[in-house]
Amino acid sequence: MVQSFYLQRGKRWLDLFLSSLGLFALSPWFLIWALLIRFSSPGPVFFRQVRTGLNGRQFRIFKFRTMFIRSDAHTCLLTASDDSRITPVGRWLRKTKIDELPQLINVVTGDMSLVGPRPEVPLYTNLYTQEQRRILSVKPGITGRASIAFAAEEKLLAGRADTEHFYVSILMPYKIEIELQYCRRISLLGDLRVLLETILKLFKRPVPFVIPDRYTTTSQD
Numbered sequence: 148m149v150q151s152f153y154l155q156r157g158k159r160w161l162d163l164f165l166s167s168l169g170l171f172a173l174s175p176w177f178l179i180w181a182l183l184i185r186f187s188s189p190g191p192v193f194f195r196q197v198r199t200g201l202n203g204r205q206f207r208i209f210k211f212r213t214m215f216i217r218s219d220a221h222t223c224l225l226t227a228s229d230d231s232r233i234t235p236v237g238r239w240l241r242k243t244k245i246d247e248l249p250q251l252i253n254v255v256t257g258d259m260s261l262v263g264p265r266p267e268v269p270l271y272t273n274l275y276t277q278e279q280r281r282i283l284s285v286k287p288g289i290t291g292r293a294s295i296a297f298a299a300e301e302k303l304l305a306g307r308a309d310t311e312h313f314y315v316s317i318l319m320p321y322k323i324e325i326e327l328q329y330c331r332r333i334s335l336l337g338d339l340r341v342l343l344e345t346i347l348k349l350f351k352r353p354v355p356f357v358i359p360d361r362y363t364t365t366s367q368d
Contacts, residue, residue, distance in 0.1 A: 275323070
C-alpha cells in the first residue's frame with residue numbers, strides 16, 4: 148500500500164479535527180443519553196470491549212451500553228435485531244447508531260479512525276487468513292464501506308439458530324473483501340464520501356442485503 152501524504156499525515160489530522168469537533172458539539176447530548184441509559188436499566192453508561200486494532204494491537208472500544216447486564220456463562224458476541232438482551236432505550240440507540248458515537252473518544256486517542264474497517268473481537272480476527280489480515284494494516288474506523296453495505300446486519304442475523312456460523316462463514320468474509328478494496332484505495336475524497344454516505348444512510352430505511360452466491364455456496368460445501 149502506497150503511503151501517500153494523506154495516509155501519513157492528512158488522515159490523522161482529519162480524524163482529530165472532526166472527532167474533537169464532534170465531541171464538543173455533542174457533549175450536551177452525551178449527557179442526556181447517558182442519563183437515559185443510567186436510569187432505564189442498572190449498569191454502566193458505557194460498554195467497553197476488547198477489539199483488534201492497527202497491526203493486531205488490542206484496545207478497548209467505547210460504546211453506549213444498549214443491553215441488560217447479565218451473568219450468563221456464555222454470552223454471544225453477536226447481536227441480532229431480535230436479541231432479548233437489548234434494552235428499550237438501547238434498541239433506539241442502536242437503530243439511530245447513537246450507541247457508536249462514543250467511539251469518537253477512540254479516534255481522539257488514536258486507536259481508531261473515522262473511516263476504516265470495523266474492528267472485530269480477537270476471537271474472530273484470530274480466524275483471519277494471511278490475506279484477510281491485511282486489513283489490520285489500516286486503523287479501524289467508526290464507519291466504512293462494509294458498515295454502509297451491511298447497515299441491516301442485525302436483521303440478517305435475526306432468527307438464526309446458527310448465528311455465529313453464519314457470521315463467520317458468510318458475512319465476515321464478504322465484509323473483509325469490501326474492506327480490502329477500501330484499503331487499496333484510501334484517499335481524502337474517498338473518506339469524505341464514506342462519511343457523507345454514512346450520514347445519508349441514517350435517514351434512509353435499511354435495504355435488505357443480498358449476499359453473493361459464491362459465499363452462500365462455499366459455506367455449504
